[in-house]
Amino acid sequence: MPPRDPHSYSDLGQGSIRHIDFQFLMDFDSRTLSGRGAYELDRPCQGPFDLDIRGLDVIAVRSGQGALDWSLGPDDPILGQRLRIADLAGRQGFDIEFRTRPSASALQWLTPEQTGGRLHPYLFTQCQPIHARTVFPCQDSPSVRFTYSAELTVPSDLTAVMAAAGLGHRQDGHTRRFRFRMPQPIPSYLFALAVGDLTFRELGPRTGVYCEPGLAEKAAWEFAQTEEMLAKAEGLYGPYDWERYDLLVMPPSFPYGGMENPRLTFLTPTILAGNRALVNLIAHELAHSWTGNLVTNATWEDFWLNEGWTTYAERRIIEALEGADGANLRAQTGRNSMFRAMRRFGMDSDPTRLKFSQAGIDPESVVSYVPYEKGYSFLVRLERLAGRPAFDRFVHEYIGDHRFQSITTEDFIEYLRRKLPQAARAIDLQAWLYEPGFPDDAPPFPSRMGDDVSERLFDYQEGRLPRREDVAEWTTAQIYLFLQFLPRQLPVEDCRALDPIFDMPKNRIVVHHSQFYEISIRSGYREILPRVEALLSAVGRVFVVAPVFQALAETSWSRPMVRSLFERHRARHHPITVATVDQILQRAGV
Numbered sequence: 387m388p389p390r391d392p393h394s395y396s397d398l399g400q401g402s403i404r405h406i407d408f409q410f411l412m413d414f415d416s417r418t419l420s421g422r423g424a425y426e427l428d429r430p431c432q433g434p435f436d437l438d439i440r441g442l443d444v445i446a447v448r449s450g451q452g453a454l455d456w457s458l459g460p461d462d463p464i465l466g467q468r469l470r471i472a473d474l475a476g477r478q479g480f481d482i483e484f485r486t487r488p489s490a491s492a493l494q495w496l497t498p499e500q501t502g503g504r505l506h507p508y509l510f511t512q513c514q515p516i517h518a519r520t521v522f523p524c525q526d527s528p529s530v531r532f533t534y535s536a537e538l539t540v541p542s543d544l545t546a547v548m549a550a551a552g553l554g555h556r557q558d559g560h561t562r563r564f565r566f567r568m569p570q571p572i573p574s575y576l577f578a579l580a581v582g583d584l585t586f587r588e589l590g591p592r593t594g595v596y597c598e599p600g601l602a603e604k605a606a607w608e609f610a611q612t613e614e615m616l617a618k619a620e621g622l623y624g625p626y627d628w629e630r631y632d633l634l635v636m637p638p639s640f641p642y643g644g645m646e647n648p649r650l651t652f653l654t655p656t657i658l659a660g661n662r663a664l665v666n667l668i669a670h671e672l673a674h675s676w677t678g679n680l681v682t683n684a685t686w687e688d689f690w691l692n693e694g695w696t697t698y699a700e701r702r703i704i705e706a707l708e709g710a711d712g713a714n715l716r717a718q719t720g721r722n723s724m725f726r727a728m729r730r731f732g733m734d735s736d737p738t739r740l741k742f743s744q745a746g747i748d749p750e751s752v753v754s755y756v757p758y759e760k761g762y763s764f765l766v767r768l769e770r771l772a773g774r775p776a777f778d779r780f781v782h783e784y785i786g787d788h789r790f791q792s793i794t795t796e797d798f799i800e801y802l803r804r805k806l807p808q809a810a811r812a813i814d815l816q817a818w819l820y821e822p823g824f825p826d827d828a829p830p831f832p833s834r835m836g837d838d839v840s841e842r843l844f845d846y847q848e849g850r851l852p853r854r855e856d857v858a859e860w861t862t863a864q865i866y867l868f869l870q871f872l873p874r875q876l877p878v879e880d881c882r883a884l885d886p887i888f889d890m891p892k893n894r895i896v897v898h899h900s901q902f903y904e905i906s907i908r909s910g911y912r913e914i915l916p917r918v919e920a921l922l923s924a925v926g927r928v929f930v931v932a933p934v935f936q937a938l939a940e941t942s943w944s945r946p947m948v949r950s951l952f953e954r955h956r957a958r959h960h961p962i963t964v965a966t967v968d969q970i971l972q973r974a975g976v
């Protein structure tokens with residue numbers, strides 16, 4: 387029996403959902419989805435059955451033609467409400483009719499202005515971690531897996547996609563009805579759909595990309611390596627269990643880097659850099675097909691099992707494609723980001739632990755680099771203790787033995803002790819998994835490319851700027867590492883000099899812009915402002931825009947203009963980005 391999930395009202399002792407047959411009618415004018423679900427359980431159930439909802443209107447609960455009694459519990463701001471069906475009396479299923487609200491946190495309704503093409507509206511979901519309950523009633527815990535089928539009725543000029551197998555569509559007057567089937571069982575957080583003006587390009591026999599028509603050429607070129615990556619990943623982790631691996635390039639206002647929705651990864655368009663330099667993001671989302679989607683954390687307290695393992699897998703794919711030096715360089719950058727996050731939380735605080743009690747805590751509020759990078763360091767430490775051949779066998783078996791299952795940290799420890807007893811004894815599991823801060827025996831990540839960056843940083847401290855020819859051959863990751871380690875405030879003439887050295891005006895890597903603009907603003911390099919505004923009007927990814935807005939709000943020369951700059955572009959941004967920036971500006975008192 388899985389542990390009780392602190393983020394769900396569901397009680398798996400009552401039974402669990404095995405399949406849902408959905409019908410959704412979408413309405414852009416009212417920003418609602420009207421839905422019906424026919425739920426099938428794993429066994430006939432007696433007594434009450436509990437589901438999660440949050441800000442969702444339940445219209446009716448039925449069994450066949452008869453209504454079933456149901457009630458709602460008190461409304462918790464994080465968990466929402468318990469929907470209790472009073473008594474299933476031996477039934478193995480029920481039907482629920484429901485309607486989403488415009489404020490549903492999983493549903494992002496974009497105006498045409500917020501898309502790349504600017505002509506059609508767009509809808510997409512983001513259910514991780516606990517937003518699925520705002521779209522349909524469910525046992526919203528990653529420990530419950532179900533298959534589904536769905537029929538989605540949308541305006542006739544738009545295309546619907548889901549993280550599922552498409553079964554085609556039918557034109558019906560002013561609407562189109564798309565059908566989908568998800569044959570592999572998923573936890574609720576991997577339910578995903580998107581609707582917009584979309585086109586498709588094939589990349590390989592099992593891979594392809596969906597995007598707005600204006601991006602099709604660029605996307606097909608940027609992602610040409612996807613089939614090769616899939617083959618590399620299979621070499622490391624075993625067969626790909628989801629049949630297809632397609633990518634969906636999101637509109638510019640997409641607030642995240644990527645989301646590993648099964649069969650259909652959602653990706654930020656900022657990845658389209660024109661040089662295939664940001665493919666590590668695809669490697670990460672692809673790796674989730676094994677670690678996360680196939681072997682899943684049982685609760686959000688075990689999130690490192692998803693993200694630490696996926697960061698490990700991502701860097702193994704990068705190592706196979708680019709060599710160990712490049713993978714270690716990225717590991718150095720990641721560890722640096724992790725330390726920044728730990729210092730922000732406080733080195734002794736709970737969010738620096740890989741596992742801690744999250745009862746009463748919104749899991750989204752404690753997401754940081756810690757589960758990714760501390761989890762990664764822990765796994766590399768284990769790999770080095772066991773030796774790579776033994777660890778590779780362990781990884782294969784770990785994935786094979788837990789396919790389509792959800793496990794806890796404690797399940798992992800038990801499995802590790804059984805399969806790699808010596809490594810398990812040689813490492814301090816308590817310190818790595820449950821204690822705050824960062825253990826002393828963390829593995830180093832030697833990288834010649836990283837050393838080259840460190841040398842230039844040392845030179846800079848000594849008063850010597852790098853020359854253009856010193857960095858001409860640097861990779862995207864090296865430039866990022868250099869910018870990340872530079873002080874946030876420099877003499878303004880150094881910013882003016884670094885600008886052409888890194889070819890910033892022509893550079894298309896927005897994560898470089900984000901770092902360089904932050905430093906430039908704080909250093910008083912005011913000439914950068916038009917470029918800053920161009921970035922902030924075009925890109926919605928929180929990771930890119932938040933540090934720039936923060937710098938603008940905290941620096942005396944730019945402070946008076948940041949509010950009006952933001953208001954000029956507010957309509958183009960996603961509600962998550964808007965909320966983050968509003969918070970930054972409020973905290974800075976502007």
Ligand SMILES: [Zn+2]
Nearest residue numbers: 670674693696
């Ligand atoms: Zn991830």
